[in-house]
Amino acid sequence: MRKWKNEKFSDSLFYLTQVQEILLLYTSLIAFLFQYVDGDRENIWWLVTTAIWLVAALFYVFSYLLKKKLPFHYFAVLSLLPVSWLFLNTFEANNIVQSITLFLWGAILMGSGEGVKRSKNEKIQVYGNPLLYGSVPLLLGASLFGWVENNALAFSILLGSAILYSLLTFYRVRWWTWSLALLFSLFSYLTFFELNFLGDWDFYLGFKLLIPGLLLLISNLLTKGDFQERSAWRFPPLALGLFLFFSSSLVALISPQDIAWKATLIFSLYAILALAYALRYAPQIAYIANFYFLLIVIYILRSQNAEHWFFPLIMLTIAYYLIGLGLGGIKKSTPWADIYRFSGLILGTLLAFSTPFDDIGLWASITVAIVATLFTFEAFKKRNIWLGFPANAFYLMAYFMLLFEINVEQPQFYSIIAAVLGMVMHYLLRRVGNNKSAFIMGMLSQLVLLSTT
Numbered sequence: 001m002r003k004w005k006n007e008k009f010s011d012s013l014f015y016l017t018q019v020q021e022i023l024l025l026y027t028s029l030i031a032f033l034f035q036y037v038d039g040d041r042e043n044i045w046w047l048v049t050t051a052i053w054l055v056a057a058l059f060y061v062f063s064y065l066l067k068k069k070l071p072f073h074y075f076a077v078l079s080l081l082p083v084s085w086l087f088l089n090t091f092e093a094n095n096i097v098q099s100i101t102l103f104l105w106g107a108i109l110m111g112s113g114e115g116v117k118r119s120k121n122e123k124i125q126v127y128g129n130p131l132l133y134g135s136v137p138l139l140l141g142a143s144l145f146g147w148v149e150n151n152a153l154a155f156s157i158l159l160g161s162a163i164l165y166s167l168l169t170f171y172r173v174r175w176w177t178w179s180l181a182l183l184f185s186l187f188s189y190l191t192f193f194e195l196n197f198l199g200d201w202d203f204y205l206g207f208k209l210l211i212p213g214l215l216l217l218i219s220n221l222l223t224k225g226d227f228q229e230r231s232a233w234r235f236p237p238l239a240l241g242l243f244l245f246f247s248s249s250l251v252a253l254i255s256p257q258d259i260a261w262k263a264t265l266i267f268s269l270y271a272i273l274a275l276a277y278a279l280r281y282a283p284q285i286a287y288i289a290n291f292y293f294l295l296i297v298i299y300i301l302r303s304q305n306a307e308h309w310f311f312p313l314i315m316l317t318i319a320y321y322l323i324g325l326g327l328g329g330i331k332k333s334t335p336w337a338d339i340y341r342f343s344g345l346i347l348g349t350l351l352a353f354s355t356p357f358d359d360i361g362l363w364a365s366i367t368v369a370i371v372a373t374l375f376t377f378e379a380f381k382k383r384n385i386w387l388g389f390p391a392n393a394f395y396l397m398a399y400f401m402l403l404f405e406i407n408v409e410q411p412q413f414y415s416i417i418a419a420v421l422g423m424v425m426h427y428l429l430r431r432v433g434n435n436k437s438a439f440i441m442g443m444l445s446q447l448v449l450l451s452t453t
Contacts, residue, residue: 213244
């Protein structure tokens with residue numbers, strides 16, 4: 001066409017042909033789906049549909065030879081994907097045969113793709129990745145047909161797919177093949193619990209997710225070297241392990257009270273694991289460990305039907321802060337000391353705001369006063385005047401709660417202490433040279449006193 005007319009004319013005709021091909025494939029696909037559902041199509045039409053998609057694959061191969069900048073090599077492989085499925089319908093194959101055939105077709109495309117990538121011919125080599133990528137939907141489709149038929153077939157297909165992608169990864173390391181190997185392994189593992197020979201074994205979902213999550217995260221923890229050195233090997237199990245980590249944690253969080261001990265076990269293992277990761281990689285991960293230790297305490301209390309939780313939680317708050325103080329005296333442990341002190345302060349703050357809603361009498365005021373004392377220690381330790389504000393606020397909160405508890409209604413009892421604490425902050429701000437803030441605090445303190453006269 002280029003020789004007969006010109007390039008513009010030939011390109012227009014080329015793209016028009018591409019549109020016609022897409023419409024043809026779309027029409028054949030829609031017709032196939034309708035007839036597949038109805039099941040009244042003659043066998044010869046399945047062969048015709050199969051031929052259409054085979055010809056389409058050849059069409060895109062030649063199209064790529066003409067326009068190598070466009071992804072026609074991917075379209076060629078895409079046209080090959082449904083060929084085995086279409087052909088099997090000629091013989092009215094059942095789901096078992098279709099599942100096995102799709103698996104074999106996917107394995108063929110996978111092997112062909114890896115072989116083509118090793119070819120020295122660049123015209124053939126470009127089909128390597130499309131063939132490898134094309135194996136993914138085929139193996140997923142084979143698994144889906146297996147699930148429709150029975151769990152044993154689905155388990156076999158998933159396990160076989162995991163083995164194929166594992167072999168492919170060991171042959172040449174790529175993060176996406178390793179990810180698929182792990183995903184297919186996970187699905188086959190979960191399908192295993194649905195097999196008939198296990199009967200009515202009701203294995204807790206949290207434990208199902210816990211086991212592979214621990215294996216993946218521990219294997220990454222024990223792997224030597226820096227994470228960046230072998231990222232293709234280490235990133236997929238880490239990502240999947242973290243997904244299972246949070247998924248099993250979510251399952252444990254919403255578990256009913258009668259199996260709270262199972263949730264406690266999950267939180268205990270994850271707390272230890274997070275602490276190990278903090279020791280290996282970054283101390284900041286210890287925040288996650290501390291959070292899981294908090295969940296352990298809460299779910300132990302929940303399993304024991306404890307009516308009030310404030311005492312164990314305030315003890316945990318003090319323990320975090322004291323650990324931080326203890327670590328502060330050890331050289332090269334400053335990040336760890338800060339993490340544990342901050343964990344204590346954060347937990348104490350949450351606890352202080354929650355105690356007014358718990359009917360524990362004077363203990364609520366004592367709890368808030370303890371939190372205020374921790375902030376006071378931190379303010380003096382850091383020589384940070386601004387930490388005095390939350391300390392005084394919590395002291396004032398504890399005092400007000402005490403007055404409410406003993407039914408004191410006279411306003412002067414409330415205002416005097418508020419003014420005194422304000423004057424203390426005024427004095428401290430003057431000492432550090434922050435005269436503007438000191439003036440504001442002094443004025444507020446006087447206004448509080450005057451408001452009750």
